[in-house]
Amino acid sequence: xxxxxxxxxxxxxxxxxxxxxxTVMGWVRAFRSNRFIALNDGTSMGTLQxxxxxxxxxxxxxxxxxxxxxxxxxxKLVESQGAGQDVELLADTVEILGAxxxxxxxxxxxxxxxxxxxxxxxxxxxxxxxxxxxxxxxGIAYAVHKYYNDNGYFYMHTPIITGSDAxxxxxxxxxxxxxxxxxxxxxxxxxxxxxDFFEKPTNLTVSGQLQxxxxxxxxxxxxxxxxxxxxxxxxxxxxxxxxxxxEPEVAFYDIFDNMDLAEDFxxxxxxxxxxxxxAELEFLDQRIQNLEKNxxxxxxxxxxxIETLRFVVDNDFERITYTDAVNILRNSKPYKKGxxxxxxxxxxxxxxxxxxxxxxxxxxxxxxxxxYPASIKAFYMRMNDEQEGVPGKTVAAMDVLFPGIGxxxxxxxxxxxxxxxxxxxxxxxxxxEELWWYLELxxxxxxxxxxxxxxxxxxxxxxxxxxxxxxxxxxPRTPGNAEF
Amino acid sequence: xxxxxxxxxxxxxxxxxxxxxxTVMGWVRAFRSNRFIALNDGTSMGTLQxxxxxxxxxxxxxxxxxxxxxxxxxxKLVESQGAGQDVELLADTVEILGAxxxxxxxxxxxxxxxxxxxxxxxxxxxxxxxxxxxxxxxGIAYAVHKYYNDNGYFYMHTPIITGSDAxxxxxxxxxxxxxxxxxxxxxxxxxxxxxDFFEKPTNLTVSGQLQxxxxxxxxxxxxxxxxxxxxxxxxxxxxxxxxxxxEPEVAFYDIFDNMDLAEDFxxxxxxxxxxxxxAELEFLDQRIQNLEKNxxxxxxxxxxxIETLRFVVDNDFERITYTDAVNILRNSKPYKKGxxxxxxxxxxxxxxxxxxxxxxxxxxxxxxxxxYPASIKAFYMRMNDEQEGVPGKTVAAMDVLFPGIGxxxxxxxxxxxxxxxxxxxxxxxxxxEELWWYLELxxxxxxxxxxxxxxxxxxxxxxxxxxxxxxxxxxPRTPGNAEF
Numbered sequence: 004x005x006x007x008x009x010x011x012x013x014x015x016x017x018x019x020x021x022x023x024x025x026t027v028m029g030w031v032r033a034f035r036s037n038r039f040i041a042l043n044d045g046t047s048m049g050t051l052q053x054x055x056x057x058x059x060x061x062x063x064x065x066x067x068x069x070x071x072x073x074x075x076x077x078x079k080l081v082e083s084q085g086a087g088q089d090v091e092l093l094a095d096t097v098e099i100l101g102a103x104x105x106x107x108x109x110x111x112x113x114x115x116x117x118x119x120x121x122x123x124x125x126x127x128x129x130x131x132x133x134x135x136x137x138x139x140x141x142g143i144a145y146a147v148h149k150y151y152n153d154n155g156y157f158y159m160h161t162p163i164i165t166g167s168d169a170x171x172x173x174x175x176x177x178x179x180x181x182x183x184x185x186x187x188x189x190x191x192x193x194x195x196x197x198x199d200f201f202e203k204p205t206n207l208t209v210s211g212q213l214q215x216x217x218x219x220x221x222x223x224x225x226x227x228x229x230x231x232x233x234x235x236x237x238x239x240x241x242x243x244x245x246x247x248x249x250e251p252e253v254a255f256y257d258i259f260d261n262m263d264l265a266e267d268f269x270x271x272x273x274x275x276x277x278x279x280x281x282a283e284l285e286f287l288d289q290r291i292q293n294l295e296k297n298x299x300x301x302x303x304x305x306x307x308x309i310e311t312l313r314f315v316v317d318n319d320f321e322r323i324t325y326t327d328a329v330n331i332l333r334n335s336k337p338y339k340k341g342x343x344x345x346x347x348x349x350x351x352x353x354x355x356x357x358x359x360x361x362x363x364x365x366x367x368x369x370x371x372x373x374x375y376p377a378s379i380k381a382f383y384m385r386m387n388d389e390q391e392g393v394p395g396k397t398v399a400a401m402d403v404l405f406p407g408i409g410x411x412x413x414x415x416x417x418x419x420x421x422x423x424x425x426x427x428x429x430x431x432x433x434x435x436e437e438l439w440w441y442l443e444l445x446x447x448x449x450x451x452x453x454x455x456x457x458x459x460x461x462x463x464x465x466x467x468x469x470x471x472x473x474x475x476x477x478x479p480r481t482p483g484n485a486e487f
Numbered sequence: 488x489x490x491x492x493x494x495x496x497x498x499x500x501x502x503x504x505x506x507x508x509x510t511v512m513g514w515v516r517a518f519r520s521n522r523f524i525a526l527n528d529g530t531s532m533g534t535l536q537x538x539x540x541x542x543x544x545x546x547x548x549x550x551x552x553x554x555x556x557x558x559x560x561x562x563k564l565v566e567s568q569g570a571g572q573d574v575e576l577l578a579d580t581v582e583i584l585g586a587x588x589x590x591x592x593x594x595x596x597x598x599x600x601x602x603x604x605x606x607x608x609x610x611x612x613x614x615x616x617x618x619x620x621x622x623x624x625x626g627i628a629y630a631v632h633k634y635y636n637d638n639g640y641f642y643m644h645t646p647i648i649t650g651s652d653a654x655x656x657x658x659x660x661x662x663x664x665x666x667x668x669x670x671x672x673x674x675x676x677x678x679x680x681x682x683d684f685f686e687k688p689t690n691l692t693v694s695g696q697l698q699x700x701x702x703x704x705x706x707x708x709x710x711x712x713x714x715x716x717x718x719x720x721x722x723x724x725x726x727x728x729x730x731x732x733x734e735p736e737v738a739f740y741d742i743f744d745n746m747d748l749a750e751d752f753x754x755x756x757x758x759x760x761x762x763x764x765x766a767e768l769e770f771l772d773q774r775i776q777n778l779e780k781n782x783x784x785x786x787x788x789x790x791x792x793i794e795t796l797r798f799v800v801d802n803d804f805e806r807i808t809y810t811d812a813v814n815i816l817r818n819s820k821p822y823k824k825g826x827x828x829x830x831x832x833x834x835x836x837x838x839x840x841x842x843x844x845x846x847x848x849x850x851x852x853x854x855x856x857x858x859y860p861a862s863i864k865a866f867y868m869r870m871n872d873e874q875e876g877v878p879g880k881t882v883a884a885m886d887v888l889f890p891g892i893g894x895x896x897x898x899x900x901x902x903x904x905x906x907x908x909x910x911x912x913x914x915x916x917x918x919x920e921e922l923w924w925y926l927e928l929x930x931x932x933x934x935x936x937x938x939x940x941x942x943x944x945x946x947x948x949x950x951x952x953x954x955x956x957x958x959x960x961x962x963p964r965t966p967g968n969a970e971f
Contacts, residue, residue, distance in 0.1 A: 007739055009639065009707070028739045029707075030932055045707035045738070046639060071932040073704075075739075100739075101903070101933030108931045125924040126931070128705035137706065141641040148632045155493065155530060157625040162962045163647070163714045164660075164691075164729055166969040176648070176662050176684070178691065180718045184678045186667055194668045200660070200718055200728065201969035207648075207662065214962060214971060220557075221612035222529035222621065223493070223513075229714065230647045234664045234684055244684065245648055254529075255491055255512045255584075419585070440609040440971055447592045447610070448514055448555040449585030478646045478698060485650040485685040487698060487924055 011046035013080065017090040026077045027051060027092060028100065030129055033112060034068050040094075042076070045134060048282040052083060052091040060097050070112045071129055073101035117474055124478055124487050132290060135283035136467045136475055139276055143463055146275035147228055147249055150268060156224040156251060161211030163230065167437055168206055175206035176234045176244075207232040210456060213383070213441055215252035216417060219452050220444055226251040228459075236482050240471040241408070243460060245480040252454035258385075258399040258416040261453040262322060262371050265403050265412050268457070269369070270316045276466050277312055284309050291468050304407075305367075308468040311406065314368065320403070321366040324374040325353075326393050331365060332357050349394050352379045355409055362404045373401040382431045383441075384415040386423055401455070408465050414455020421445040495530035497564065501574045510561045511535060511576060512584065514613055517596060518552050524578075526560070529618060532766040536567060536575040544581050554596045555613055557585035601958055608962055608971050616774060619767035620951045620959055623760055627947055630759035631712055631733055634752060640708040640735060645695030647714065651921055652690055659690035660718045660728075691716040694940060697867070697925055699736035700901060703936050704928055710735040712943075720966050724955040725892070727944060729964040736938035742869070742883040742900040745937040746806060746855050749887050749896050752941070753853070754800045760950050761796055768793050775952050788891075789851075792952040795890065804853040804887070807845075809837075810877050812856050815849060816841050833878050836863045839893055846888045857885040866915045867925075868899040870907055885939070892949050898939020905929040 007028045013020060029044030029051075037057045041050040053076045057065055068074065078094040085091070105111075110126050120127040127133045151158065164178050180200045181187065187198040196204045211227040218225035227250040234244065251264065276284065288308040295303040306314060323331070332338055332347040337360060345354040353372070362370050374387060377396040384398035403412035418424040424445055428435060435442060463475040473479040478487040491512045497504060513528030513535075521541045525534040537560045541549055552558065562578040569575070589595075594610050604611040611617045635642065648662050664684045665671065671682040680688045695711040702709035711734040718728065735748065760768065772792040779787040790798060807815070816822055816831040821844060829838040837856070845854050858871060858881040868882035887896035902908045908929055912919060919926060947959040957963040962971040 011639070028934065030705075045641075045705055073932045073934040100935065101929070101931070103931040110931075125701045125928055126705075128702060129932070134706060137643070137702070138641055141636075141643075144642045144644075145632055145636045148629055152625075152629045155495070157529075157622055158628045159621070159625075159961055160714070160731055162729065162964060162969070162971065164716075164964050164969055166971075176664055177667065178660050178662060179667065180660055181667065183661065183663065183665065183667055183670055200720075200966060201964070202967040203969065205969050217609045217971070218612060218621070218961065221514075221610075222618060224529075230644070232648075236684075245646065247644055444609055445585070447585070447587040447594075448557045448613070450512065450557045451584065477643055477702065480646060480648050480685070482684060483686040485646070485648055485687065485689050487646065487701070 007044075007075070009046045010042065010044045010049060010051045013051060013090065014047065014049045017080070020080050021082055021090060023080055024077065025080050025092060026075060027053065028075045029073070031068055031070060031072045031074060033070070037065065040068060040074070040076070042074070043134075047138075048131065048135060048286055052085075052088045053078075053094050053097075054091050055094045055097055060094075064097055064099055067099045067102045068097070069103055069105045069108075071103045071108060071110055071126070072099060073103075074098065075100055117471065121473055121479070122486075128477070131286060133474070135280075135286050136463070136469060137477065139280050139283050139467055140463050140475060142276050142280050143272050143459070143466060144228070146272050147226075147459075149275075150271045151226045151251065154224070156226050157218065157222045159211070159215055159218045159225045159227050161208070161214040161227050161229065163208050164201070164205050165208045166201065166203055166205050167213070174233050174235050175209060176232050178205045178207055209233060210248065210250065212250050212252065212454060212456065213438070215250055215454065216441070216444060216452065219252040219254045219454070220448065220450060223254045224251070225253075238482055240473070241461070243472055243476065243479055243481060246472075246476070247459040249457045249459055250454060252452065254450050254452045256416070256453040257451060258373060258401060258453060261414055261416060261455060262373065262401055265371065265401070265414065265455055265457075266320045266369075269403070269411070269462075272462060273312050273316050273466060277309070277316070284312070287468050304468075305363075311468075312466065315405075318368050320369040320371050322371045322373070323361075324393075325372055325376065325397065326374065326390075328353060328357070328361060328372050332360065335360060335365070350376050350378060358402075358404045358409050362406050362409075367406070369406070370404045371401055372404065373399065375400045375402075377427075380415070382427045382433050383417050383424070385418045386427070399453075403455075405461075405465050408461050410458075411461045411465065412455050412457050414453065416451065416453040419445055419449050419451050421449075491528075491559070493530045494526065494528045494533060494535045497535060497574065498531065498533045501564070504564050505566055505574060507564055508561065509564050509576060510559065511537065512559045513557070515552055515554060515556045515558060517554070521549065524552060524558070524560070526558070527618075531622075532615065532619060532770055536569075536572045537562075537578050537581075538575050539578045539581055543579075548581055548583055551583045551586045552581070553587055553589045553592075555592065555594055555610070556583060556587045558582065559584055601955065605957055605963070606970075612961070615770060617958070619770050620947070620953060621961065623764050623767050623771075623951055624947050624959060626760050626764050627756050627950060628712070628943070630756050631710075631943075633759075634755045635710045635735065638708070640710050641702065641706045643695070643699055643702045643709045643711050645692070645698040645711045645713065647692050648685070648689050649692045650685065650687055650689050651697070658717050658719050659693060660716050662689045662691055693717060694732065694734065696734050696736065696938060696940065697922070699734055699938065700925070700928060700936065703736040703738045703938070704932065704934060707738045708735070709737075722966055724957070725945070727956055727960065727963055727965060730956075730960070731943040733941045733943055734938060736936065738934050738936045740900070740937040741935060742857060742885060742937060745898055745900060745939060746857065746885055749855065749885070749898065749939055749941075750804045750853075753887070753895070753946075756946060757796050757800050757950060761793070761800070768796070771952050789847075796950065799853060799889075802852050804855050805850040806855045806857070808858040808877075809856055809860065809881065810858065810874075812837060812841070812845060816844065819844060819849070834860050834862060842888045842893050846890050846893075851890075853890070854888045855885055856888065857883065859884045859886075861911075864899070866911045866917050867901050867908070869902045870911070883937075887939075889945075889949050892945050894942075895945045895949065896939050896941050898937065900935065900937040903929055903933050903935050905933075
C-alpha cells in the first residue's frame, strides 16, 4: 500500500512537514460543514483536520464520510487559519477504505454508557475513553518490563496449565480434553484422568509464584507477567475470572526489602505514565470531573486523577503491622459508632471497609500492612518469631492498599526452613507429594527469599481512574461472559 | 538482610571496589583445595572467586561448602594473584544459607543429560547451560516489547479463555468447572453448558489474532504476547501443548509491508541478543562445538551458533512465492532422485523436508514463502487476484522459514472484503454466528490490514541453538507431562 504518515508524527512535529504532500489513513471522529474531517488513527488522542473540497470529491464518497468510517486522504499539509489546530491537510483525494453506515453502526458521536460499550468491545477501542485506557494499559505493561530489565531481573514464563491445586482448591478451572459427556472411567467408576491429555487432572494457574521461586533460587531475581484465573462466582467491579498478574521473586530478600521493592515499583509505573501519557491522563481526568459534576460532594473523589497520581509518587507509603491496624480500627470513630459491617478482632481478616478506612480516612495515602496472623494466610509465608504485644502467631506477609481500589499487591517473605514449612503444610492440609519439588528447593541450596503479586488490572484501574475492572481489559471474562 | 553486592556488578567494574569489604551471596559452582570457591549468583555467567581460610572457618561450615550449596560470604575484595580472575574475595566469614548434601542432591558438577535435567526442572536453571538459555529467553522477550513500544505499537492482552473454536476445532483444550464425573444434563441428555461458569462451552485460545484485529482497527498498530495452546498429541522436539506467541497486527499493511515487518523484527531480536548476551552466546556456541566434536561432519552444523546469527542479521531474507517454491523443489536433485518422503505438487502443503531443502540447501538463509493455495490456508487470509502462471487460487499468506527449526512465523494479509470473507467462511464451514463481531469489523470502518504470529520458543531455540523445544521453556507441557 502507498505509505501513510502517522497522525501523531504530524501533530508532534508539523513544522518540517508544512508544504509536503502527505497521505494519512484513519477513522473519522467528526465531519463538520461537509468540509472539515477530524481524523484519528489510534496513534494518539489527537486528530488531524482534513479539509475536503466538496465540489472536488465525488458525491458518493462524500456521503460515506461518517462517524468511524475509515478513510485514506492525500493532499498538502498547510498551516491552519482556523482556531484549534496548528496544521490541516487539504485533501486532493479521499478514498473510503471502510464505510460505517450510521443507520446501522451501533457507535454514535455522543457519550454512550460503559455497559453498552462493553457489549461492543469490538468497537469501543475507537472511542476517546477506551483508546486512552488501552494506550495507558500498554504503557504500564511496558514500564513493568523496563523496570525489571533495567534492575537485573529475568522474565520467567511460569506454566498456565498446572497439575497442582495447592493454592486454589475449589476456585480453579479444570483443563481437559476428555469427552465431558462420556468420559473414560476406571473400574471403580471414577473419571479416568490417566486418559486425559496430561494423564492427570490439570487446572488453570492461580499464581506463578511457586514456580517463580525456582527461578529466584537459580537466577537470583526473576519476575512473571502472565494471565491467572479464578473460577470464583464474583460479579463485582473488582473481579475478573481471567486477569494478568506480575510476580517478582527475589533471592536474599526479606519482608522489608520486599516492601521497598513494592513501593519503588508502584511509583515507577505511575511515573512512567505521568511522563509519557499526559494527553491521555488529562482526558481521563476531565472525564471524571464531567461525571462527578452532578454528584453530591461526598461522593466525588477527594483529589483529581492526576493530582492523586502525583500524590502517590511524591509521598512515602505508610507502613504498619496488622496488629497496629487492628488497634487503629478498634479506636476509630466508625468502629465505636458501630458503622463497620464486619467486626474487627485480632485473628480475623481485614475487610474492604476496614482497608478503605485506613487508606482513605486515617492515612490518606497507600498503606502497607504486614505481619498478619498465620491462621489467615497461605502455607508458604514465613513464620515470624513471637513478637511482644502481639496476641498470636504471625507470618511475614504484606498487603499494599491503594485509595479507591484496595489491595493491589499481596506478598510475603517465603518460608525457607524445611521443617517449619512441613509443619505448616501438614496444619493446612497441603499434600507433600504434590509439592515435592517445592520442598526440595528448601532441602538443597535454599535461601531466604521474598516476592509479591501485583494485580495488573487493579493498577490500570488506579492509574486510569476507571471504576469497573471490565473497562480496563479488552475482553473481560466474568461469570456467564466469554464473548469475543 | 544485610545487603549483598551482585557478582555481575563486581566482575564488570571491579577497580573501584578493590579494597572494599563486601558481602556476596550465591550458589557454589566449585570448591577447590578446601580454599577456593567459585560462586555464582545467577546475575551472569561469571563466578567470583571466594577464598576461605580453612583454619578460620568452623569445621561444620567448611564441610557444607559443596556443589550448589547457597552461601553468604563477607570479606575484602582484592586483586587476584592467581590466573583466571581479576579479583577475589578474601572471606572473613562464610555462612551456609542452604546446604546441598552431595549424597542426596541429584545435580552433579559434570555434564548431565538434558533428559535427566528435564526431570529436575526445579534445579536445572542453576546450570551454566540453562541459566544462559533463560537469561537469553528474558532478553528476547524484553526486545519484543522494546521493539514494538519504540515503533508505536500497543500491547494487547487478548483472551486466554475463549468461547470460539473457529480456528482450532479438535485441537483445543476444554476449560470448565462442571463436575466431569457427573455433569448437569439437559432434558435431551446433553451436557448442559448453560450451567458452566461461562454458560457455554469454552476453550483455551490457539491464537489472539482475531481479537488483535479489533485492536488494529482502532489503535492502528498492536501486538500480543501471550500463551497459546494445542491439544495435539505431538511428542516431537518442536511441539509444546503450551507455548508463547507474539502476534503483531497492523492496519493499512499489505502482505509486502508484513514481510518487511517480519524480517526487521527477527533481525532486531537477534541483534539485541548479540549485543547484550555475548557471554551466554559464547558459552552456548562452545557447548555445541563440544557436542559435535565426535559427530560425523555431515551431521554437524554448517556454521557455528554466533556465526549463524550474524549471517541472518547481515543478509536479506530470500522472498519467493509458493509457486516458485514448488517449481524449485520439483527441479531439485532430491526430488528427481526420489529422496523426498512426501510428494511436491501445486496445491499440497510444503513438508518440513521441503522447507529444509529451500532454507538449508538452496538459499542457505531465511526464506519467506508467500501466496499459498487458498485451499490449504485459513479462512481469514486475503484472496489474491488470479496470477499469471499460477495454476490455482492463492491467498496473501506468508511463512518465514529459518535454518534448523523451520517455520518461525506464519502470517497473512487479512480478508477485509465482507462478501469475499463470507464466501470463504461458508466454503470452510466456519459459522457466521460465532464470529458476528469479526464480520462487523468488515462492515463498519474496516481497512486493509495484516499481521503474523511468531512462535516465541522457536525463536529462543534458534538463538540459543538448543535442539529440543522442551529445553527453552522453564516447565514444558507435553502429552502426559504437566509436572511442576
